[in-house]
Amino acid sequence: MIADPIRDAEMPPADETRLVGPAAPSASAAPNAPTAPSEDGPSLAPGTVVLHTYRITRLIGRGGMGEIYQAEHCDQRTLHAIKIIRPDLVGDESIVSLFLREAGALRKIRHAAIVSYDGLFRDATGRLHLVMEYVDGPSLRDRLRQGPLAPHEIAQLRDRLAAGLAEAHDKGIYHRDLSPDNVILEHGLLERAKLIDFGIARFADPSMRTLVGSRFAGKLSWASPEQIGLFGAQVDGRSDIYSLGLVLAAAARGRPLEMGKTMMATVEARKTTPELDGVPPGLVTQITRMLAPDPRDRPQSMRSLVDEAQPDRSRWSALLRSRPVQGAALLLALAAGAGLWWWSGSDIPPATSTPALLMSAPPGAAEPAQKLDREQLPRILRLAPAEIFAAGQRFLTEQRDADTALVLWEEASRRGSGDAAFGLAQFYDPNVRTTGPNPFSAPNPTRAREFYALALQRGIGIARARLQALDNAESAR
Template sequence: MRMPGTDLSGRIERRPGPGTRLNGIYEIDELVATGGMGEVYGGRALETGSRVAIKMIRRDMAEDERLLALFRKEAAALHLLQHPAIVRYYVFTTDPDLRCPYLAMEFVEGESLLAIARRRPFDGPAVRVLLRRLAAGLHAAHEVGVVHRDVSPDNIILPDGDAAQAKIIDFGIARSRLDGSTVIGSDFAGKANYVSPEQLGLYGGIVTAKSDMYGLGLTLVAALLGRPLDMGGSHAEVIRKRQAVPDLDMVDAGLRPILLAMLQPRPEDRPASMAEIAAWADAEPGARAPQARPRWRGLAFAALLAAGAAVAGVNFSLPPPAPAILPTSTGPAHPQDAALEELKSVPDAPRAPNAEADRPETPPAEPPPAEAAQESAPAPHDGAFRDCAQCPEMVPVKAGSFAMGSTADPTERPVHRVTLKRFALGRHPVTVREWKACVRDGRCAPSPEGEDDAPAHNLSWDDAQAYVGWLASVTGEPYRLPSEAEWEYAARAGTTTRYWWGDRFRADRSDCRKCGPAAPNPPSVGRFPANPAGLGEITGSVSQWLADCWVPSYRGAPADGSARTTRTCRERVLRGGSWLTEAEAQRLGSREFYDATVRYPGHGLRVARSM
């Protein structure tokens, strides 16, 4: 699964200035801050006038895959989170004119916790307020499987200097419990002075919610002291300082017990969750700090430890029965409740060199025999028709059943049997010529770019709905967007391989980002062979909007191939990948989603018609 808008290569054409409009949604007012990797602008939403923060990658770094992946990580993490202590996410997309990826989010005015603490250290009651609010916010993140991994005083903003309004920002290196790596790498991410022992590979090296607990503990100590504890230095010193609890004699005595619990070197010795820490902050001063759950070492070993502890005066305990991060959910069926697996959409770094299956392959001199394993295929494309002169050519697809999904990604599971009625699907994505007919009737916008035979692109789901509505009105036929099941059934055309032609990507079957020189528009239709059902540009042309609301798994998916929809879903599904995407995104099982109201250059549509 991919979060669309992730193919953001291409140099930013110019630096945005005051008055620059982005996607017709936001307008930039001023440059607020410039950092090592990005720029943050203040702006406003054109519809409401609300203030927004607009984060962009610096122009000189706009082609760095690792930084783009970092940016996507932040967007996907924020998309999951809704809590007063976490900065609100609005949209992540690319402006087609600037060719500039940006993240629009809540505009939070205020200084960082670190800047305020350096001028005036916080007292115990104020830090208790911080502890309650930040622990609750991080617990909300952990509940949906997101670990921040970089909790530090400069990633916390205090509007009006008020601890009760503290906001956590910068989820750029956040990690999902469904995806074990980060864009920076699985071994380390975060600032050295606040990083947990396990982020350095100690004590098993497994990063969980308890890593944020450790970072929050050091952050609160810095707030109390007006300076960070000295936890940095050489690599050896950084590790040595995390093999024991730091000296906390100088901090507020009322907070010392909870901070000692949070800063235990071994993750299993820290409290069970941020919820326990927030509850402690809500309790009366002097309440006992939450302790780790018992650690089981085995009866004989436990007895030995107990004997040693009796001599040394050390308390040993038994391990927790489950990891700190929440167990896997059975998965929500409603689109608005479903975001647990979204971060799997974001690639962490450029693909490893051994990813042979997705490397574009030079076409052989003679086409090889058909590689694709066959299931029951849809009908061949005999009987294609048009309902009007300006209508797309439609290919009938016979009724049948197939196994939908794959095991390649959590969002593509479970594989399940779907049985479909007969329907028709456009032979190609809707072209510029076909789109222009709707524009002339005053029913579609925007005016399309590109050659007449190229797919219409830079379309939102709302745009696609306007087109099929117009088509239905001029023909009197039930035109609509395909369901996700209809798309995959017709795209596979009876095959069970990664691509309809086989398991290895072939550059003579589909366009892709690395298949040739970069192009501003998708290639004209008919350039590549059709699949066995007679459908062209299944992949590598434009990502095709579908009727379904985004749900991050197939749990509860209808067995009749109908679309999963609600009245209120914000994101809709796209399939097929575009000429801007990597080959992996063009697997027939690969899924993506996007805000239904926002246009993106790689998005277009293919129409369906009930039969």
């Protein structure tokens, strides 16, 4: 079922949305007559026809401002979700503004990962009805009750939600209320996840005033530091990146991070990057970047997350069709147990997470537990970044396949691996490559700086010294 997206705009009493089960039909109610609102029951009974078009099927959820129903189009027999203002709040202009803003946001965004807008209507009494696509499936919060997602499932969820949010951000719309109960998994499929509830979305257009202004909006456990007034209190797309990081961490752990239940605890928790205990190592680097307290230290756009996550298939095909590296002498400096490079001075750390599929054989074994070849690349690509990086190490050391190793490291770097970014920097760094030719490229200090900076941003501290060495070499010329 689609989760209830209606709540108090300023400060919800709790971080969980109240959900209620389907309402039972009233035997005495006329088919087209709404029931009187009650403390516990819905204001519309199943069978009620609204707007002369939609027949109410059941109540999905209720909140402090309204109700959301499943309804069937009387003629087309299609299912829809209809959000309706509570009868006693029809004249409340602040509530009306929320509905109008959500409708305006959804109307502008057309993306498979965003619930579709079907129209905004008023009935004869002036009561607003926001008609949306009905998404049949559980919320991400419901799914996580079954346990954490696997790394490749988290990557799938990240790619889907980031792509939808990137489209919203391109339209100048920032969600501000990302949480697992605002992510619906159509038919239970992660690849068909959809975002709902743009009721407190912020618009980049200054003429589109936000009801809550500079006051808190959203849910405490999932809010960014700037939503609660820290780091300049400027809410933009980077705020959604932070909240998405919290959602991904919860998906990886099967439970949310402890980010505070009161305002004071929430503020304190937002001053430092949270500990990501329980998050698989291959995901830690990117989620850590997303959860940087200062928005300037996070990825600067949702589009950059999408670009990192989406492999360039044509680039892969071209590189893997390229002529293999000629001359085994180029790789003779690879010493077992001593390093992975044909140049001196390499100190790239080993991969932090290597699954059994990618592990080498124990010492003394004649062959690896499972020999790698390029036919396994589709499976490797579904792994976490650190695991892709580890596969590249094996291709280089075991297969002497430097082409594939480089491609895997580039892919791991695009997906957030600091180790891979550091390794790629060394391909280009003239200070590091001192004992032999690089089979891929000529020295390129500019490219080396780019990758070292990326590695430093992702927590590889030694990259700072390498950047300084490049600067010193440049000054000495």
